[in-house]
Each structure stands twice: as structure tokens, then as C-alpha cells.
Amino acid sequence: MTVKLEDIIAQVEGQSHPPVDRWNPDFCGDIDMRIDRNGRWYYMGTPIGRERLVRLFSTILRRDMDGKYYLVTPVEKVGIQVEDVPFMAVRVDRIGTGAQSALHFATNVGDEILADADHPVRVAEDPVTGEPRPYILVRGRLEARIARPPFYELVEMAEERLIDGKPSLAVYSREQWFALGAALTDAAADIPV
Known part of the structure; x- marks a missing residue:
């Protein structure tokens, strides 16, 4: 059975929460x-x-x-x-293809989110370890940290793009590109570690 983007959009938009705001x-x-x-x-x-x-x-x-x-x-x-953010994004799926594709996330508390301009993916750096800490905005000011397995899936989906003038690994969803981190340029790849 093929999942259609329109069905996922209807499902996500059909979620209701109390009007706490x-x-x-x-x-x-x-x-x-x-x-x-x-x-x-x-x-x-x-x-x-x-x-x-x-x-x-x-x-x-x-x-x-x-x-x-x-x-x-x-x-x-x-x-x-x-301690950090209240939710964990525990699953990600790519729905659709090409310009009509979307990243569909599910959280540990049952929320479903499509990454887009209103629900951006961002990657911060852990101040202690320097490791990437990826997040997606769920609703209001509430974010979910993207768990390691779905983040690895995002990295597998990523393409090299110029984001804010810098070569970045980025993923596409609902007409938006989201930077996951700096892309290794040929010059950077030649630097010994």
C-alpha cells in the first residue's frame, strides 16, 4: 500500500490539541x-x-x-x-517524491509533524561534546529532539546545497531546505585529522 502525501497532510492537520495558547x-x-x-x-x-x-x-x-x-x-x-525539550522525534519517513515530497515525523507522545516553514528542522551543537543536536518544531514553542536513528536517516537523505552561502548537507520537505550541518568540501576532505 502506497502512502499518499495528501492523506498524511489530512491526518496531521486533523490532530487537535486543547487551545492552551x-x-x-x-x-x-x-x-x-x-x-x-x-x-x-x-x-x-x-x-x-x-x-x-x-x-x-x-x-x-x-x-x-x-x-x-x-x-x-x-x-x-x-x-x-x-531538561532539554519535551518531546523526542522517534521516526521519520519521506512521503512523496521530488518537489511534492515531505518529511513526516512522529514523536514519543503521538504527535505527527510535517517539516515545513511552520515546523522547521534545526541543528544545534551540544555545548559539551560538539555533537549535532537536531530538533523539529512541533507546535507553539514546543520542540522535539530528533533521536539518533531518524537523524541518521535524514543524513542518508541529505544533499549538498548552499544554505546561507555555505556548503551544507540539507534535506527537503514541503518547499523548504533544512541544513543538517556543514558539507565536506573537496578541500576540507583533504585535511588530515
Whole structure:
């Protein structure tokens, strides 16, 4: 069975989440909830094992302009800790071909995202190790870190392109190119390491 881009677009656009960005309840303080750098949720130091509960919490999560994360309902807003970003992109598929292709991501909490101008892929550098840390914007100001296996798949799909005047490895999705890192030019490839 061939998956069509139109079907995936309809599925992704059909996802609904509560309108947390429109809710402005009073801040009720912080709670002892944490999301670790691998997207695992903890309450009072204990992992939350119920996947449905984690998915529910993820739908009312919001990151405000102050950079902090909150669980928000119409009547309360509580702060939680997030070590890096709240979600992990655990799968990527290329849907369609050529100019009509898209990168379809799935997160550890069930969100599905098509990389595009509103959901860009970006790669930062780990300040300690110097390794690439790839992300995709899921919704609002919430990002997912792209797990290693899907990132390797992106690298396999990448082409050399000039991005902002620099040779880069980049992937294409929904009329956008996203840089994954610097491309090795012939001159750079000759430098001994």
C-alpha cells in the first residue's frame, strides 16, 4: 500500500490539541514534574509509566515567552522542569517524491509533524561534546529532539546545497531546505585529522 502525501497532510492537520495558547489562568506555582532529555516524564522523581497519561499531559503543555514550561488548563497554570525539550522525534519517513515530497515525523507522545516553514528542522551543537543536536518544531514553542536513528536517516537523505552561502548537507520537505550541518568540501576532505 502506497502512502499518499495528501492523506498524511489530512491526518496531521486533523490532530487537535486543547487551545492552551489562548488560556490565561493564574500561575499556581511549580509542581515536582520533570521531563528528562530523552523525553521521559517523571512525577516526584518516579517515571510516569502510563503512556496515555503522558500523552494527556503533553497536550496541555506550553512554553511561554519566558522560556519556561507549564501545564495549562482553563483554570490553572503550573510550572514543570524540562531538561532539554519535551518531546523526542522517534521516526521519520519521506512521503512523496521530488518537489511534492515531505518529511513526516512522529514523536514519543503521538504527535505527527510535517517539516515545513511552520515546523522547521534545526541543528544545534551540544555545548559539551560538539555533537549535532537536531530538533523539529512541533507546535507553539514546543520542540522535539530528533533521536539518533531518524537523524541518521535524514543524513542518508541529505544533499549538498548552499544554505546561507555555505556548503551544507540539507534535506527537503514541503518547499523548504533544512541544513543538517556543514558539507565536506573537496578541500576540507583533504585535511588530515
